[in-house]
Amino acid sequence: MGTGYLVLENGKVFQGERFGAPGEVTAEVVFATGMTGYLETLSDPSYFGQIVTQTFPLIGNYGVIPADFESDRIGPKAYIVKQWCQEPSNFRAEGDLDTFFQARGVVGLSGIDTRALTRLIREKGVMNGIITDHPDQVDLDALRAYRVRDAVAQCSTRERYTVEPEGEPICRIALMDFGLKKNIWRELVARGAAVTVCPHDTTAADISALQVDGIMLSNGPGDPADNTEIIANLREICRLGLPIFGICLGHQLLALANGARTSKLKYGHRGTNQPVKDLETGRVYITSQNHGYAVEGASLDPAVGRELFVNVNDGTCEGIRYTAFPAFTVQFHPEACAGPLDTQALFDRFFALMGR
Numbered sequence: 001m002g003t004g005y006l007v008l009e010n011g012k013v014f015q016g017e018r019f020g021a022p023g024e025v026t027a028e029v030v031f032a033t034g035m036t037g038y039l040e041t042l043s044d045p046s047y048f049g050q051i052v053t054q055t056f057p058l059i060g061n062y063g064v065i066p067a068d069f070e071s072d073r074i075g076p077k078a079y080i081v082k083q084w085c086q087e088p089s090n091f092r093a094e095g096d097l098d099t100f101f102q103a104r105g106v107v108g109l110s111g112i113d114t115r116a117l118t119r120l121i122r123e124k125g126v127m128n129g130i131i132t133d134h135p136d137q138v139d140l141d142a143l144r145a146y147r148v149r150d151a152v153a154q155c156s157t158r159e160r161y162t163v164e165p166e167g168e169p170i171c172r173i174a175l176m177d178f179g180l181k182k183n184i185w186r187e188l189v190a191r192g193a194a195v196t197v198c199p200h201d202t203t204a205a206d207i208s209a210l211q212v213d214g215i216m217l218s219n220g221p222g223d224p225a226d227n228t229e230i231i232a233n234l235r236e237i238c239r240l241g242l243p244i245f246g247i248c249l250g251h252q253l254l255a256l257a258n259g260a261r262t263s264k265l266k267y268g269h270r271g272t273n274q275p276v277k278d279l280e281t282g283r284v285y286i287t288s289q290n291h292g293y294a295v296e297g298a299s300l301d302p303a304v305g306r307e308l309f310v311n312v313n314d315g316t317c318e319g320i321r322y323t324a325f326p327a328f329t330v331q332f333h334p335e336a337c338a339g340p341l342d343t344q345a346l347f348d349r350f351f352a353l354m355g356r
Contacts (some may be wrong), residue, residue, distance in 0.1 A: 016138030020101025033271030045179035047075035049148030051208030063093025076330020112314035151222030169194035178220030217250025246329030268292035272339035287332035288339025
């Protein structure tokens with residue numbers, strides 16, 4: 001280990017201690033508030049192109065458990081913690097974070113004031129940052145110009161594959177992979193579906209040829225408005241008339257495909273304690289979330305759909321029920337992991353929409 005620095009685009013410098021892989025990393029700096037679930041955070045493709053700061057002070061105490069990973073890739077470009085645990089204690093652990101980061105090329109920085117960093121992001125908004133050994137040599141103009149590009153294409157599967165349930169499947173679902181978490185298909189398979197995971201550029205004609213009963217749109221990284229080809233393709237997919245369920249980025253992309261707008265949040269929603277209200281029942285759920293953009297609810301054509309959920313904290317759109325075709329979407333993660341299981345029944349609602 002040695003001294004490392006986080007330099008933000010506004011010139012603010014945080015000094016810390018390096019762990020994990022060596023190297024210099026430029027990315028968008030965000031914070032996540034979960035007290036547990038660091039393994040799911042690290043393996044979530046939605047963090048592609050970002051440096052993740054954990055607000056909980058001690059990270060790594062239950063080690064590295066590959067069975068809990070949400071994908072085969074590491075999502076964040078780098079990881080910032082107040083303190084990392086060098087001697088994890090868990091009967092399932094297969095290693096420690098430092099060794100794992102070195103093997104997977106993940107840059108870590110510890111020992112900085114993560115509370116001060118989080119407060120700065122909350123007050124000023126998400127900023128780009130660089131982890132470096134030479135803070136005096138950072139080009140702030142170049143740092144401000146950094147932008148995540150081609151995020152979905154880099155996180156999506158290259159080849160189509162199918163996951164079968166035990167026994168005869170009760171239905172077949174096409175899962176569009178925009179950077180998915182594995183627990184999405186686990187929830188579908190557990191309910192008896194055969195799930196065909198499809199690349200991000202799978203067309204409406206391709207899906208029609210699969211003869212599926214429904215379509216699932218996954219989570220994923222980046223600015224949803226950048227995905228113009230996917231948005232145009234989703235317009236065609238909607239015309240198939242098949243039931244659709246979208247999560248996170250899938251929620252945003254379907255809204256864009258139907259004329260709504262999205263905008264960047266000041267510092268996003270990333271954690272396991274976000275309250276959302278069901279506008280149909282008035283019930284409030286605690287949800288797991290990871291996103292930096294939101295659908296502008298007022299921009300949705302009432303003839304196409306209506307808001308289904310809203311965030312209790314800031315009033316942003318958290319879900320849409322479409323009336324022009326059989327579909328609903330949510331901004332949060334009903335499959336959780338890590339997080340509360342309050343909204344898992346939404347998968348049952350999707351199966352009911354398919355007549356299953």
